[in-house]
Amino acid sequence: MRNIMNRTEYLKSLTEQIRNKNAKTLVLEEITAHIEDQKQAYLLDGMGEDEAEEMAVKEMGNPVDTGVQLDKIHRPKTDVWMLAAMLVLTLIGIVMQSIICLQYNDLSVIQNTYHTRTIYYNLIGLLVMAIVYFADYRLLNRFIWPIYGVYLAGSVFFLHTPAFGEYYQHLRFGQAIHILFVPLFAVFCYRFREQKGKGILKAFGLLLFNILFLLFSGAFTSATMLLSFMTCLITLCAAAYRGVFGGRKKLQGSILTASIIGIPLLFFGDVLLFDGRFLFLAEYQIQRIRVMLNPAAYAAQAGYQTMLVRDQLSSASLLGGGTVGKVGELSGAWCDYVLICLTAYFGLIVAFLVIGIIAAYFLRALHISLMQSNRLGFLLGVSCSSILILKTVVYVAMNFGIGLTVSIDMPFLTYGLYCSVVNFLFMGIILSVYRNTNLLPEPKKTPPRHSLRIERATGK
Amino acid sequence: MRKNMAVDKSLVSGSTTMLLLKLLSEKDMYGYEMIEELKKRSENVFALKAGTLYPLLHGMEDKGLLTCYEQEFQGKVRKYYSITGKGRKELQERKNSWQEYSHAVASVLCCGV
Numbered sequence: 001m002r003n004i005m006n007r008t009e010y011l012k013s014l015t016e017q018i019r020n021k022n023a024k025t026l027v028l029e030e031i032t033a034h035i036e037d038q039k040q041a042y043l044l045d046g047m048g049e050d051e052a053e054e055m056a057v058k059e060m061g062n063p064v065d066t067g068v069q070l071d072k073i074h075r076p077k078t079d080v081w082m083l084a085a086m087l088v089l090t091l092i093g094i095v096m097q098s099i100i101c102l103q104y105n106d107l108s109v110i111q112n113t114y115h116t117r118t119i120y121y122n123l124i125g126l127l128v129m130a131i132v133y134f135a136d137y138r139l140l141n142r143f144i145w146p147i148y149g150v151y152l153a154g155s156v157f158f159l160h161t162p163a164f165g166e167y168y169q170h171l172r173f174g175q176a177i178h179i180l181f182v183p184l185f186a187v188f189c190y191r192f193r194e195q196k197g198k199g200i201l202k203a204f205g206l207l208l209f210n211i212l213f214l215l216f217s218g219a220f221t222s223a224t225m226l227l228s229f230m231t232c233l234i235t236l237c238a239a240a241y242r243g244v245f246g247g248r249k250k251l252q253g254s255i256l257t258a259s260i261i262g263i264p265l266l267f268f269g270d271v272l273l274f275d276g277r278f279l280f281l282a283e284y285q286i287q288r289i290r291v292m293l294n295p296a297a298y299a300a301q302a303g304y305q306t307m308l309v310r311d312q313l314s315s316a317s318l319l320g321g322g323t324v325g326k327v328g329e330l331s332g333a334w335c336d337y338v339l340i341c342l343t344a345y346f347g348l349i350v351a352f353l354v355i356g357i358i359a360a361y362f363l364r365a366l367h368i369s370l371m372q373s374n375r376l377g378f379l380l381g382v383s384c385s386s387i388l389i390l391k392t393v394v395y396v397a398m399n400f401g402i403g404l405t406v407s408i409d410m411p412f413l414t415y416g417l418y419c420s421v422v423n424f425l426f427m428g429i430i431l432s433v434y435r436n437t438n439l440l441p442e443p444k445k446t447p448p449r450h451s452l453r454i455e456r457a458t459g460k
Numbered sequence: 461m462r463k464n465m466a467v468d469k470s471l472v473s474g475s476t477t478m479l480l481l482k483l484l485s486e487k488d489m490y491g492y493e494m495i496e497e498l499k500k501r502s503e504n505v506f507a508l509k510a511g512t513l514y515p516l517l518h519g520m521e522d523k524g525l526l527t528c529y530e531q532e533f534q535g536k537v538r539k540y541y542s543i544t545g546k547g548r549k550e551l552q553e554r555k556n557s558w559q560e561y562s563h564a565v566a567s568v569l570c571c572g573v
Contacts, residue, residue, distance in 0.1 A: 027514070030491065030539050034510050037492035061511025069515035073522050373527045438522050442530065 007035060010057050017067025022136075022439045023074030029441065035060065076435045079368070085361050086129075086427060089412040090122050092354060096342050097415045100334040103324050114334065114415065121417045125424030132428030133435065141376055141443045144187045151177075151184065152213060159218045171407060174214075175224040176418040179387060181210050183429060185232045186383035189239045190376045190443075196247035200236065200256075207232050222285055223406035227390055233260050235383040244375050268293075292404045302405070305330065309340050310401035319347035338413040339399035355396060358412065362389045365427070368434045374442050377433040384426040476508065477516060478558060481551040484526065484543040491517065491539070517541055525550050 005013070011031065015024045035056050042052035060066070098115035140147065155177045159170065188206055192199035211225060237260060239245060240252035268289060270279045276286040287302055295303035295310075305327075312325045325344035327337045343351040362385060369381025388411050395410035397403025409419035411427075483494055491513055498506045520526045525547035530537050543551070 030514065031510070033536065033538060034491050034514075036536075038510070041492075041496075059510065061509035063511070066511035066515060070518060073515065073518045371524050373521060373529070375529070438518065 004054060005057060005063070007032075007053065007057050010035075010060060010063050014063035014067040014070075017064060018071045018074060020071075020074050020076065020439055022436070022441070023070070026439065026441045027070055027074070031060070074439055076439065077437050079364075079431065079434055082361060082364060082431065082434075085357060086412075089354075089358060089361065090126065092342075093338070093412040093414075094118055094122055096338050096345075096413060097334045099345060100324050100328050100338065100341050101415075103328060104333070118334075118415050121415070121420040124417065125420035128421050129424040129428035129431075132425055133431050135432060136440065137380055137429060137432045137436065138376060138440060138443050140183065140187050140380070141190060144184065144191065148184055151180065155214060156217050170218075171221055172416055172418045174218070174221045175407070175409070176422050177214060178221060178224045178228040179422050181214075182228055182231050182235070182383050182387045183380055183426070185210075186235050186379040187376070189235060189244060190379050193239075193244045193375065194246040196245055197252070199245040200240065200252060203236055203239075207236075221407070222282075223394075223404065223408055227387065227394065227408065230260065230263070231383060231387040231390055233263070234386045235379060238382045239375075239379055242375065242378060244379070288404055288406070295401070305405050306398075306401050309337070309399060312340060312344055313401060316343050316351075317347050318349050321345050321347055332407075334415040335409065336407060336414070337399060338410065338415075339396060342413075343399075358392060362392060362411075365430045368437075369430060372433060372437060374433075374436075374440055376442060377436065377440070381430050381433040384429045388423065388426055475558070476506070476512070477520065478551065478554040479506065480513075480516060480520070481525065481543060481547055481554070484541055485548060485551055488540045488542045490533075490541070494541075520547065 011028060014031065015028055018024045018027060038056035038059055039052045042055050043049070047055065097118045101114040101118075158173060159177075185203070185207060189199075189203050192202045195202065207229065211229060214225070233256060237253055237256035240249055240256055243249045245252060267279065267281075270276050271281065271286050271289040272293070276289075287298075291298045291302045291306065295306035297303065299307045308327055308330070312327050321344050323344060324333070324341040327333060328341045328344065330337060333341060339351065339355070342354060366382065366385040366389065369378060369385050372378040372381055391408055392410060394403055394406065394408045395414075398405060398408070409416060409423070411419075411423040414420075479498060480494060483489060483497055489497065491510065494517075495508050495510065495513060498508055517526065521528060521541070523546075524544060526541045527544055528539050528541050531540050532538075
């Protein structure tokens, strides 16, 4: 007598073949929905309940074969190239920072342990990356409000503690705080999904709130703040084009794209035409933009560093050099001018090779993020990739004498604990998203406020 | 004989991928809907089992030919599949191969009396 499998037996037999726990949930939901649809069709045809159920399960085919096929597809993905490139680039960064620090003469500015400290900072960064890589990135969504609360409280607390009173510490911490908002913003965009224009306005409102909050808390680092703001706009734009908010995605995307292009034009236009009057820019900010547009006119003052970089670049050889040059003698060169020092020390060919690898790395990061079906993974990946790309572009431009002279870190190359941890954290998020491609179902929407309160009261 | 069976099996699998891509190039669909539509259009020639469909769909999604999203429909949350640009390109290539193949078969069948 033929053994007829029931739904529970079928699903158990199928999911037993799938090794990944998250993938089992993903597949179980979809297959169960299919059995239900098939059963409903049989019921409409006039079959009885039991017969319809039995036929629906029978129609599914062999569960073991199906499960084995699905198991082959649903496995954690590892991008060996990206992991290897990360280690190589980290090593290059450590080597360059050590070279600069060891050649620096003014020991009142630099401590002689910087070149060993950078090894520890990078190791800490790699550890953070590893932890995040193996974690479930959906936890960010699940605990977003507590995380954001800690972020805000932590910002106020640490920005006002004596340990961060020293200008340099305060600056670097303030930069990290601004940058750390980027993935949180991506999660909030996901939270506001399918709310159309209202969702976009909520996201934008949150973005403005965060900037004002950090400004009043004392985290005033204009370049990083602007970079973080632009990245959040890019994330919002990507969300719109992806249809995360629902409604007319092309219209939403077009308006946001116009903002992304318009805002930098607004800044430059205000400085060039109206001396920064309309945007109430501070004098030093107006000066920075003027220096960027014509550094030669300010060669003896604010344009000195840019002219020094251009001068060093023009005399760089294709290979070799053996010295970090005059730029390497600037205070903070181990943070802000590692790339131009690398050009001077190893030559242009090596420098362009390193830039090429870094560019390929982050473009690949963006590509794998854009391919994500899971919208939360998509938004997290795009936001983290975008900020890393923007920082790289600004840093490379500055190191080739064509950009703003600002304090921005370059992933892999810049010395510092905060920037190392934050950059590796973002790379961990991107790789975690990739690792869990087609494994993690999207988090379900949380119920409306009033029922959420009820669930909290019952301890759910 | 065994060699012909192997060829037939791969031909079916390759054709099914192309047919699913074709359906999705017209509109986004969920799994059950695809099976029913395929059955209807082929006049029950292609009666695809769900156990065959889902590995194909998930495999195509993994290769970037499809994306998916959840949407509520008549009180049920369903997983819809949508074709990507890469998927449309793949569909065109498969259609071209199929047309070349079916033309070649037709030529041979017509020539031999």
